[in-house]
Amino acid sequence: MTDTQSSLLSLEGKTALVTGGSRGIGREIAILLARYGAFVIINFKTDERAAQKTLDTVIQLPGKGCLSRFDICDSVEVDKNVNAALAERKSIEILVNNAGIARDGLLGRMKDDDWKIVIDTNLTGAFNMCRALTKSMIRKRYGRIVNISSTAGELGNAGQVNYSAAKAGLVGLTKALARELAPRNILVNCVSPGMISGGISEHLSENQRESIIQHVPLGRLGEPQDVAAAVAFLCSDMANYITGQVLGINGGLYM
Numbered sequence: 688m689t690d691t692q693s694s695l696l697s698l699e700g701k702t703a704l705v706t707g708g709s710r711g712i713g714r715e716i717a718i719l720l721a722r723y724g725a726f727v728i729i730n731f732k733t734d735e736r737a738a739q740k741t742l743d744t745v746i747q748l749p750g751k752g753c754l755s756r757f758d759i760c761d762s763v764e765v766d767k768n769v770n771a772a773l774a775e776r777k778s779i780e781i782l783v784n785n786a787g788i789a790r791d792g793l794l795g796r797m798k799d800d801d802w803k804i805v806i807d808t809n810l811t812g813a814f815n816m817c818r819a820l821t822k823s824m825i826r827k828r829y830g831r832i833v834n835i836s837s838t839a840g841e842l843g844n845a846g847q848v849n850y851s852a853a854k855a856g857l858v859g860l861t862k863a864l865a866r867e868l869a870p871r872n873i874l875v876n877c878v879s880p881g882m883i884s885g886g887i888s889e890h891l892s893e894n895q896r897e898s899i900i901q902h903v904p905l906g907r908l909g910e911p912q913d914v915a916a917a918v919a920f921l922c923s924d925m926a927n928y929i930t931g932q933v934l935g936i937n938g939g940l941y942m
């Protein structure tokens with residue numbers, strides 16, 4: 688890599704907030720952004736030990752960061768914690784809306800609560816975060832927002848009407864917001880992972896895993912690091928002319 692390319696990838700002097708940064712894909716995103724020089728605010732909801740483990744890894748790089756515990760579904764809590772972080776850091780240039788959950792079930796048996804919490808977390812949570820953070824990005828005339836969608840939102844998955852709807856909604860949110868904020872030099876993109884090892888795909892049986900892999904041209908599940916690399920690229924100055932896009936990280940599962 689040339690010096691110019693590596694300086695375009697640098698996130699030195701930037702602050703990034705990663706929702707759901709305590710484990711899984713979010714942890715790898717937080718670690719990689721810190722590796723490129725960003726100060727990372729690692730958000731989580733319940734698992735403080737896991738979040739602390741992510742922060743310890745960031746500090747060992749050596750990198751810089753802190754923890755921020757709040758529920759992205761609660762707009763009051765979001766505003767309070769984002770404002771506190773802005774007071775501390777002065778500005779937050781990068782937002783990665785990664786936190787997400789799945790509550791699978793066939794439509795006929797899906798409970799109201801399973802529909803609601805999946806929409807609230809995967810879609811409304813991202814809306815709450817974007818609304819809270821974009822004011823400061825607009826003032827600075829700079830921002831990078833990356834939303835983590837899913838191939839479920841592009842292909843649809845049986846047993847996941849709630850999750851597929853939320854992830855497809857995130858694509859719409861991304862494109863509308865990209866148009867709204869482009870004049871302010873704020874770029875909004877989506878990364879859409881296929882089946883990634885660990886995290887919310889952990890409940891799959893070996894048989895289910897094998898049958899999914901059969902449909903992946905690259906012949907393997909993705910790793911959290913594969914997703915993190917795409918996010919870091921979209922947050923960097925290498926991606927200055929990219930907005931409103933959906934970047935599939937799926938081994939060819941959907942093309």
Ligand code: NDP
Nearest residue numbers: 707709711712731732733734758759786787837883886887
């Ligand atoms: P994990 O289950 O490993 O991690 C989820 C993270 O989200 C945790 O850090 C959790 O924090 C946090 N979180 C959940 N709810 C909230 C909330 N209300 N407020 C704040 N934080 C919250 O998930 P993955 O790493 O597997 O997935 C990460 C993202 O990638 C998700 O959006 C998922 O939909 C998407 N994705 C994942 C795929 C996969 O195969 N793994 C495939 C395609 C997309 P805590 O534990 O502290 O509550």
